[in-house]
Amino acid sequence: MNVLRLSIAEVSRALREGQLSPTELCRKCLNRIKRTRHLNAYITVTEEAAMKQAEEAEMRLQNGTPKGPLDGIPFAVKDNFCTENILTTCASKMLGGYVPPFNATVVQKLLDQGAVLVGKTNLDEFAMGAGSTDGAFGPVRNPWSDAETYRQHGGPEAQTDWVITGGSSGGSAAAVASLSSFFSLGSDTGGSTRNPGALCGLVAVKPTYGLLSRHGLIPLVNSMDVPGIMARTARDAATVLGILQGQDMLDATTIPSLPGQPDLPEDFDIKQITVGIPQEYHAPGLSPEVLGQWCRVAGLFEEAGVQVKPVSLPHTQFSIVCYHVLCCCEVASNMARFDGLEYGHRSPVASSTEALYAATRHEGFNHVVRRRILSGNYFLLKQNYERYFVKAQQVRRLIADDFSKVFGSGVDVLLTPTTLSDAASYRDFMQEDNRTRSAQEDVFTQPANMAGLPAVTLPTALSSRGLPIGLQLIGRPLQDRKLLAVAHWMEQRLGFPHIRFHGDHQEQETTSTTEEREEGTTAVGA
Numbered sequence: 001m002n003v004l005r006l007s008i009a010e011v012s013r014a015l016r017e018g019q020l021s022p023t024e025l026c027r028k029c030l031n032r033i034k035r036t037r038h039l040n041a042y043i044t045v046t047e048e049a050a051m052k053q054a055e056e057a058e059m060r061l062q063n064g065t066p067k068g069p070l071d072g073i074p075f076a077v078k079d080n081f082c083t084e085n086i087l088t089t090c091a092s093k094m095l096g097g098y099v100p101p102f103n104a105t106v107v108q109k110l111l112d113q114g115a116v117l118v119g120k121t122n123l124d125e126f127a128m129g130a131g132s133t134d135g136a137f138g139p140v141r142n143p144w145s146d147a148e149t150y151r152q153h154g155g156p157e158a159q160t161d162w163v164i165t166g167g168s169s170g171g172s173a174a175a176v177a178s179l180s181s182f183f184s185l186g187s188d189t190g191g192s193t194r195n196p197g198a199l200c201g202l203v204a205v206k207p208t209y210g211l212l213s214r215h216g217l218i219p220l221v222n223s224m225d226v227p228g229i230m231a232r233t234a235r236d237a238a239t240v241l242g243i244l245q246g247q248d249m250l251d252a253t254t255i256p257s258l259p260g261q262p263d264l265p266e267d268f269d270i271k272q273i274t275v276g277i278p279q280e281y282h283a284p285g286l287s288p289e290v291l292g293q294w295c296r297v298a299g300l301f302e303e304a305g306v307q308v309k310p311v312s313l314p315h316t317q318f319s320i321v322c323y324h325v326l327c328c329c330e331v332a333s334n335m336a337r338f339d340g341l342e343y344g345h346r347s348p349v350a351s352s353t354e355a356l357y358a359a360t361r362h363e364g365f366n367h368v369v370r371r372r373i374l375s376g377n378y379f380l381l382k383q384n385y386e387r388y389f390v391k392a393q394q395v396r397r398l399i400a401d402d403f404s405k406v407f408g409s410g411v412d413v414l415l416t417p418t419t420l421s422d423a424a425s426y427r428d429f430m431q432e433d434n435r436t437r438s439a440q441e442d443v444f445t446q447p448a449n450m451a452g453l454p455a456v457t458l459p460t461a462l463s464s465r466g467l468p469i470g471l472q473l474i475g476r477p478l479q480d481r482k483l484l485a486v487a488h489w490m491e492q493r494l495g496f497p498h499i500r501f502h503g504d505h506q507e508q509e510t511t512s513t514t515e516e517r518e519e520g521t522t523a524v525g526a
C-alpha cells in the first residue's frame with residue numbers, strides 16, 4: 001500500500017504505531033513533489049525546513065509525546081498566506097523577493113501542532129481567477145490529466161489537452177490530489193477552494209466567515225475571504241478545521257470556536273436533517289452529468305428517510321455581477337499598498353514618486369489585477385459610488401436574506417452542484433477571458449461567500465471523461481461541523497474517496513533514484 005494515498009487519520013495511526021517515521025513520510029512527499037513537477041503545483045518547496053520539522057516530530061513520537069493528530073503530517077499552503085522566512089509571492093511579480101517576517105495565524109497553528117510544511121502552492125495572481133491559469137508562474141495542471149481513467153476515456157491527444165485544476169487555489173488542490181501532501185490550505189473568496197477541490201476530486205471546506213483567522217492571508221476581498229481547507233475525507237477536513245478555528249486577537253472579524261468536540265459525531269442521525277434543493281441552481285450550462293449526480297444524491301437522501309424539498313433563492317442570479325462590483329472595489333483599495341516602497345518589486349524607473357508608483361504597478365501586476373483595480377476605482381468615483389458600490393451592498397443583503405429565509409423555514413442543509421461541469425481542458429478554458437471564466441465557474445460557490453455561510457464540496461463520481469464531479473453542501477452560520485457530518489455520511493454511501501487518485505503510470509515513467517523507485521514500486525503494487 002502506498003502510504004501517500006492514506007487519509008490523515010490513517011497515516012497518523014501508522015506514524016503512532018511506528019510503521020513509518022515522520023522523516024520517511026516527509027522524504028516520500030518531497031520525492032513525490034519532484035516527480036510531479038510537471039503539474040506546476042508548487043511555487044516554493046521548503047525541503048530543508050520540512051525535514052527539520054519532520055525530525056522534531058520524530059523525536060516527539062519516539063518519546064511518546066506527539067502533539068496531536070497532525071504531528072508529522074505533511075501539508076501545503078497556498079502562496080497567498082504569509083510564511084515566516086519563506087518567499088510569499090501571490091503568484092505575482094509584484095511580490096518578487098518578498099519574505100514575510102511572520103506566519104499567518106492558520107499556518108502558525110498547524111506548525112504548532114507539529115504538521116510539516118512541504119511547500120507553497122501555485123495560484124491565480126492574487127487569487128483572482130477560477131482556473132489557476134493566470135499566475136506569474138504559469139498554469140497548474142490537474143493531476144487527473146495523468147490518471148489512467150482519464151486516458152481510457154479519451155484523454156490527452158495533444159500536449160495542450162490536459163485539464164485545468166480550477167482555481168484560484170489550484171496548486172493546493174493538485175498537491176493533495178497528486179499525493180505530495182495530506183491536506184492543504186487554500187483561500188476562498190468566491191469559490192477558490194471549493195472549485196479546484198471539486199475539479200480535483202477532494203473534500204474542500206469554506207468555513208463560516210470569521211471562524212478562521214485571516215491574519216496573514218494577503219487580502220483579496222476582506223469582507224468575503226476565508227482560509228479554506230482541502231483534504232481527502234470529510235473526517236480529515238474536520239480534524240484540520242478543529243485546529244484552525246477560533247478567535248484571533250490579530251483579526252477583529254474572528255469569532256469563538258464552535259462548541260463541542262472537533263471530531264465528527266459517530267452517532268450522527270442523518271434523518272434529523274432537512275435538505276433543500278435550490279431551484280435557481282439548475283442554471284444554464286449545467287452539464288447533464290452534474291445534474292445527474294445532483295439528482296442521484298438527492299435520491300440517496302430520500303431513500304435514507306431524509307426530507308428533501310425544493311427551495312427558492314430568488315436573488316441568486318445577481319450574485320456574480322454584484323460580486324464583481326464589490327470585489328473590484330475592495331481590490332482597488334487592497335492593492336494600493338503595493339507601490340514599490342514597502343513590498344517586493346520596485347521599478348528602476350524613478351524620475352519622480354508618481355513615476356515610480358506607475359512603473360512599479362505596471363510591471364508588477366498582470367492585466368487581470370490591473371483591470372480590477374481600474375474597475376474598482378471607477379465604481380468608487382464620487383459620482384458612481386451610490387450607483388455601484390452601495391447598490392451592490394444592498395443586493396448582497398438580499399442574497400444573504402434569501403438564505404436566512406430558507407434556513408428559517410426549517411431547512412438545515414442545501415444540496416447544490418459545485419461547478420457546472422467537470423474540469424475543462426486548458427485549451428477550452430483559455431478561449432474566454434479571466435472575468436468571463438470566473439463568472440461561469442463561480443455561479444454555485446459565490447453566493448455562500450456573499451452571505452458568509454459555511455460550504456463544503458465533496459466528490460461524488462467520475463464523469464464520462466474520467467474526471468471528478470463534486471457536489472456542494474451549504475449550511476447555516478457555524479454549522480460547519482454538521483456539514484462535514486453530512487459529507488461524511490455521503491462519502492460512506494458514495495465510496496468515492498477510495499478511488500484516491502495516485503497517477504501510477506507517471507511514477508513508472510519517471511522514477512529515477514533508488515528511493516523513488518522503491519516508493520514507485522510500492523505505489524504500483526497498491
Ligand code: GLN
Pocket residue numbers: 127128129130167168187188189190191192193220327438442
Ligand atoms: N473566481 C473569483 C475571482 O476571480 C473568486 C476567486 C477566489 O475565491 N479567490 O475573484
